Amino acid sequence: QSVLTQPPSASGTPGQRVIITCSGSSSNIGRNTVQWYQQLPGATPKLLIHSDNQRPSGVPERFSGSKSGTSASLAISGLQSEDEADYFCAAWDDSLNGSWVFGGGTKLTVL
Amino acid sequence: QVQLQQSGPGLVKPSQTLSLTCAISGDSVSSKDAAWNWIRQSPSRGLEWLGRTYYRSKWYNHYAVSMKSRITVSPDTSKNQFSLQLDSVTPDDTAIYFCARTRGIIDSWGQGTLVTVSS
DSSP: OOSBBOOSEEEEOTTOOEEEEEEOOTTTTTTSOEEEEEEOTTSOOEEEEBTTTBOOTTSOTTEEEEEETTEEEEEEOSOOGGGOEEEEEEEEEOSTTOEEEEBOOEEEEEO | OOEEEEEOOSEEOTTSOEEEEEEEESSOTTOSSOEEEEEEEETTTEEEEEEEEEESSSEEEEEOGGGTTTEEEEEETTTTEEEEEEOSOOGGGOEEEEEEEESSSEEEEOOOEEEEEOO
């Protein structure tokens, strides 16, 4: 079981806005920043959002992140067919000896 | 732009040691701003952080509690790379293994290596 909780699937039609959630606890999201990654089948994860809501250069403005308390969200607006992929969240967890923890991933389908 | 290139066998027998290497270009394994990590991904476990090595005037290792008795992550400064050794593997260790750089966040990943534990 993943430490961070994400819905296993999400879907939308082209042009729609989709939100993917990531729920954690006070030892991870509640205390540290959240990153979001996009992973295409068989590919390396690509950083979409860091520090809760910052986009690296080259990531379209359609992707945005937010955080409140122990939960975070990734919003994708103007959905495109190439957005069909797995999305997962990550954060540092201060419990035990400290570790990176991840969400179980959300498979986004563009209908 | 950092690049991480993984190498190592894709098949390991049960009870043996899994060994992978990650060659770094565009950064230094001895960087005082970075840590060098191993992460694995499987359908049953999802993404799981295994451990890291980093240099801050001396070398440090830091392992996931669940891995602590079986794992070694070590730097090789002469080749600018780092490695993973996981002892006494079982079929449950079958996964895609990634090396990754962290500089506050996980910002670069290796290409991934599918390691199957089977006799």
